[in-house]
Amino acid sequence: MGSSYLLSLENVTKSYVVGGFYSRRVINAVEEVSFKLPQEPIVTALVGESGSGKTTIARIILGLIKPTSGKVLYKGRDVFEILKENSLWYRKEVQAIFQDPYEVYNPFYRVDRVLKVAIKKFNLAQDEREATELINQALEAVGLRPQDVLGRYPHQLSGGERQRLMLARAFLIKPRLIVADEPVSMIDVSLKAIFLEHLKLFKEKFGISCIYITHDLNTANYVADNVVVLNYGRVVEIGEMSTIVNKPLHPYTALLINSILLPDPKARSSARSSFRVSESTLRELRPRVGCVYQQRCPKAMDKCFKERPPLVEVQKDHFVACFLYQ
Amino acid sequence: MDKLPGRIAGTFKYFSKLLAGNKKLKVGVAIFTTIIVLAIIEPYVNRLRLGNRSPDEIGLGGSYEPPSPRFPLGTCPWGRDIFGMLLLGTRLTLVIGLLSGIVATAIAVLLGFISAYKGGLIDHALRSFIDAFLVIPTWPIFVIIAAYVKILGLIEISLLLALFSWGGAARIIRAQVLSLKEREFINLAIVSGMRDLEIIFFEILPNFAPYIIISLTNAIMGAIFAETGLRLIGLGPPLLPTLGYLLNLTLSGGFLTIRPYVVAFVSAMLILIFLSLNLINIGLEEEFNPRLKKVTGL
Amino acid sequence: MSEEILRVENLKIYYKSMWGDYRVVDDVCLSVYKGEIFGVAGESGCGKSTLVEGILRLVKPPGYIAGGRIIFEGKDLLGLSEEELRRIRWRKISYVPQGAMNALNPVLRIEEQMIDAIIDHLGYLPKEKGREFAAAALEAVGLPHEVLKMYPHELSGGMRQRVIIATAIALSPSLVVADEPITALDVVTTRTVLETLAMLRDKYGITVVFVSHDMAAHAELVDKLAIMYAGKIVEVGNVNSVFYDPLHPYTRGLIEAIPKLDKKTIKPIPGLAPSPLEWPPGCRFHPRCLFAIERCKKELPELKEVGSGRLVACHLVQG
Numbered sequence: 051m052g053s054s055y056l057l058s059l060e061n062v063t064k065s066y067v068v069g070g071f072y073s074r075r076v077i078n079a080v081e082e083v084s085f086k087l088p089q090e091p092i093v094t095a096l097v098g099e100s101g102s103g104k105t106t107i108a109r110i111i112l113g114l115i116k117p118t119s120g121k122v123l124y125k126g127r128d129v130f131e132i133l134k135e136n137s138l139w140y141r142k143e144v145q146a147i148f149q150d151p152y153e154v155y156n157p158f159y160r161v162d163r164v165l166k167v168a169i170k171k172f173n174l175a176q177d178e179r180e181a182t183e184l185i186n187q188a189l190e191a192v193g194l195r196p197q198d199v200l201g202r203y204p205h206q207l208s209g210g211e212r213q214r215l216m217l218a219r220a221f222l223i224k225p226r227l228i229v230a231d232e233p234v235s236m237i238d239v240s241l242k243a244i245f246l247e248h249l250k251l252f253k254e255k256f257g258i259s260c261i262y263i264t265h266d267l268n269t270a271n272y273v274a275d276n277v278v279v280l281n282y283g284r285v286v287e288i289g290e291m292s293t294i295v296n297k298p299l300h301p302y303t304a305l306l307i308n309s310i311l312l313p314d315p316k317a318r319s320s321a322r323s324s325f326r327v328s329e330s331t332l333r334e335l336r337p338r339v340g341c342v343y344q345q346r347c348p349k350a351m352d353k354c355f356k357e358r359p360p361l362v363e364v365q366k367d368h369f370v371a372c373f374l375y376q
Numbered sequence: 377m378d379k380l381p382g383r384i385a386g387t388f389k390y391f392s393k394l395l396a397g398n399k400k401l402k403v404g405v406a407i408f409t410t411i412i413v414l415a416i417i418e419p420y421v422n423r424l425r426l427g428n429r430s431p432d433e434i435g436l437g438g439s440y441e442p443p444s445p446r447f448p449l450g451t452c453p454w455g456r457d458i459f460g461m462l463l464l465g466t467r468l469t470l471v472i473g474l475l476s477g478i479v480a481t482a483i484a485v486l487l488g489f490i491s492a493y494k495g496g497l498i499d500h501a502l503r504s505f506i507d508a509f510l511v512i513p514t515w516p517i518f519v520i521i522a523a524y525v526k527i528l529g530l531i532e533i534s535l536l537l538a539l540f541s542w543g544g545a546a547r548i549i550r551a552q553v554l555s556l557k558e559r560e561f562i563n564l565a566i567v568s569g570m571r572d573l574e575i576i577f578f579e580i581l582p583n584f585a586p587y588i589i590i591s592l593t594n595a596i597m598g599a600i601f602a603e604t605g606l607r608l609i610g611l612g613p614p615l616l617p618t619l620g621y622l623l624n625l626t627l628s629g630g631f632l633t634i635r636p637y638v639v640a641f642v643s644a645m646l647i648l649i650f651l652s653l654n655l656i657n658i659g660l661e662e663e664f665n666p667r668l669k670k671v672t673g674l
Numbered sequence: 675m676s677e678e679i680l681r682v683e684n685l686k687i688y689y690k691s692m693w694g695d696y697r698v699v700d701d702v703c704l705s706v707y708k709g710e711i712f713g714v715a716g717e718s719g720c721g722k723s724t725l726v727e728g729i730l731r732l733v734k735p736p737g738y739i740a741g742g743r744i745i746f747e748g749k750d751l752l753g754l755s756e757e758e759l760r761r762i763r764w765r766k767i768s769y770v771p772q773g774a775m776n777a778l779n780p781v782l783r784i785e786e787q788m789i790d791a792i793i794d795h796l797g798y799l800p801k802e803k804g805r806e807f808a809a810a811a812l813e814a815v816g817l818p819h820e821v822l823k824m825y826p827h828e829l830s831g832g833m834r835q836r837v838i839i840a841t842a843i844a845l846s847p848s849l850v851v852a853d854e855p856i857t858a859l860d861v862v863t864t865r866t867v868l869e870t871l872a873m874l875r876d877k878y879g880i881t882v883v884f885v886s887h888d889m890a891a892h893a894e895l896v897d898k899l900a901i902m903y904a905g906k907i908v909e910v911g912n913v914n915s916v917f918y919d920p921l922h923p924y925t926r927g928l929i930e931a932i933p934k935l936d937k938k939t940i941k942p943i944p945g946l947a948p949s950p951l952e953w954p955p956g957c958r959f960h961p962r963c964l965f966a967i968e969r970c971k972k973e974l975p976e977l978k979e980v981g982s983g984r985l986v987a988c989h990l991v992q993g
Contacts, residue, residue, distance in 0.1 A: 153560035238717040243942035311890035
């Protein structure tokens with residue numbers, strides 16, 4: 051069954067029940083999230099603060115968590131159906147790069163193992179010799195020298211090297227889609243740049259699409275073609291990167307863009323426009339009714355406290371969930 | 377799976393590296409190994425010394441005989457060979473400890489593991505089961521059983537001790553596995569296509585093998601402690617001359633006043649067993665929780 | 675011109691290991707003036723966190739102070755006894771450690787934790803007085819009194835970090851040292867925390883030493899900036915001059931590696947950071963420096979003044 055989309059999330063919701071015996075609440079980590087990735091190789095950024103549900107979405111796409119409702123379709127088929135029948139096929143198609151370069155390695159084994167397991171599981175090489183060749187190629191492709199890295203234990207490498215090794219692993223497997231969850235937030239500035247370069251290269255040279263999850267719009271802007279903005283588990287805006295950065299429609303997107311620190315002392319926020327970061331209320335509760343951004347929105351109207359604004363296409367390929375535009 | 381000999385050699389190297397680094401571990405393992413060796417050679421030593429007769433046979437020697445080349449620690453009021461019984465007791469105590477410890481740990485690992493890994497209802501059910509066992513007051517039960525059931529052999533005692541002592545370890549192992557389950561490298565294993573069993577054996581198990589060993593040493597100590605305790609109040613099968621039995625024998629035989637060094641020797645053996653196991657325990661915990669090293673300063 | 679409040683002279687902090695000494699902080703000199711926000715920038719492994727621990731005499735074995743002096747208000751901190759140090763810590767110099775906001779005790783109310791910290795450093799104090807201090811501190815960072823009775827999980831990340839800052843200034847210190855206070859924080863939260871730190875300087879005249887690997891944060895907040903690399907300071911200056919006229923090649927590399935909204939290209943610094951076990955000979959940056967000359971490979975450049983308040987350790991600049 052063909053489909054014009056590579057990946058499609060349709061009204062995905064993930065609820066958790068919190069609280070003990072006396073006060074049980076249902077929290078929607080992710081609520082009715084829908085977005086699609088086209089067939090052409092693309093890097094889509096998933097942007098939001100902590101608590102926005104972006105990591106939950108990543109885990110749902112990777113099949114690590116099951117959604118409470120809604121569907122995730124990959125190449126037209128339900129991901130969880132695929133995983134039941136033939137999980138290995140899906141694993142070869144969709145890979146992950148996780149945030150923490152320290153935790154992603156099993157401290158008991160040497161780092162080579164992550165590459166060797168991939169080769170074995172996905173049958174990437176016929177014999178030992180070919181495997182070694184593939185490993186060396188992958189390492190060199192991401193700028194690591196085999197002698198610096200192979201045979202070492204995780205604690206012997208730096209965070210940047212470990213994360214680059216994850217890139218090498220992705221290069222080795224060459225999936226169709228990489229879900230990268232905050233891949234550069236824990237490594238240094240100079241290495242961030244190299245890492246992001248490689249993500250772009252993967253798309254351009256190997257046609258590998260990427261869902262790039264982050265709270266940092268700076269890096270998102272550098273690497274992504276379009277962006278999905280999340281707030282408290284809901285999608286508030288979707289659009290092309292350049293459009294969003296220059297003319298954000300949703301007030302929350304505007305807040306994110308204006309909060310970016312510019313490496314320019316003369317452009318300090320204090321000296322800049324009268325933009326003030328609104329003081330968040332004491333208890334950051336997810337509003338159960340009305341727009342999720344109601345507490346902090348400077349433009350909130352009556353309607354915003356009563357109904358959830360639906361995600362509507364206001365321009366070509368530009369979606370907003372805000373009553374200002376409806 | 378992978379080349380197994382390589383894996384075994386790797387584990388061996390891992391343990392020797394571990395030993396080399398930690399003083400406590402080295403000392404603990406050294407002492408414990410010596411004691412085990414003693415226990416193993418005991419039958420031969422006693423065969424050499426006493427021929428076909430067992431050191432706890434009544435009438436081997438005279439009553440309260442002083443130490444001599446034949447009886448290095450003298451004899452008890454009924455003529456039994458104290459030195460021989462020391463060796464025999466060491467062996468029996470160790471066997472009980474090891475048997476009981478291994479069974480208890482095996483149960484703990486199995487239940488704790490399944491409970492944590494499966495989660496959900498199974499976890500709920502197993503947890504309640506484990507907690508129920510923890511609540512049972514083991515000591516009174518041992519006393520009652522030991523007092524009423526006269527025919528208790530080595531295996532029965534060991535299994536009995538094991539049956540009631542696996543609870544604590546199961547809890548700890550469950551907690552360990554729960555926390556390991558959440559770590560990112562498990563997620564990486566899942567997206568790499570590894571299956572449940574593979575993940576359990578190759579990702580989780582190696583990381584909590586040290587806790588299994590620690591649980592094991594704890595269980596062994598617990599079993600020996602319990603058995604010795606029972607002996608000191610006079611309970612337990614008289615045909616099983618463990619170290620606890622010997623201690624009770626010498627104490628009630630008045631050796632504390634006439635020949636205190638005899639009691640000292642028996643106590644020393646027990647203390648060495650506990651000491652060495654404890655050192656192994658602490659040494660292992662230090663290795664896997666390196667922060668402890670800085671606190672103790674050793 | 676204000677006076678100098680903290681001066682670090684030739685500070686060396688090493689870590690013992692079986693392979694030798696890790697020379698994590700290797701001969702560092704700094705001058706911090708009263709009422710300014712002094713930034714220390716550098717990537718992970720350059721030694722900035724250890725430097726901060728050294729200033730507060732919090733270095734634990736296997737680390738040890740191998741030399742140098744830390745002059746605070748005229749006294750050498752390295753020569754003080756534990757008792758004298760306790761009188762200085764929190765009352766004169768206080769510390770916001772890395773990840774502190776996540777280290778709040780989840781089962782205690784904010785009020786209790788703050789009062790605990792205050793009592794720890796002040797000695798015995800009646801509960802009422804402690805509450806007063808805590809309330810005043812919260813007000814100073816712009817948090818309402820209601821926060822006192824709340825639990826950490828009820829507050830957002832930014833608020834927790836502000837509670838930590840409030841606790842740090844509760845006893846009105848003259849110097850606050852913050853180690854990576856905004857790492858792992860969201861964009862919006864980062865903004866709030868930086869504003870709070872700026873307020874410390876503007877409203878209360880507190881001097882702040884701000885350690886972070888985030889160059890944009892330094893641009894936003896600090897008055898003076900020091901760049902650290904491989905255990906040494908390679909450049910110091912007013913934040914404007916460092917950003918608009920970076921002298922040291924490493925500084926230039928750091929600034930160019932930052933992705934910006936309007937720039938679509940970023941230039942990463944080639945190579946990898948060296949190991950403190952074996953720093954490269956000569957200038958420690960020379961293996962990665964695009965401009966290195968012969969002299970750089972053999973001679974370690976000294977940190978020298980090349981303009982008013984402007985220091986650089988580079989042969990090319992010094993001539």
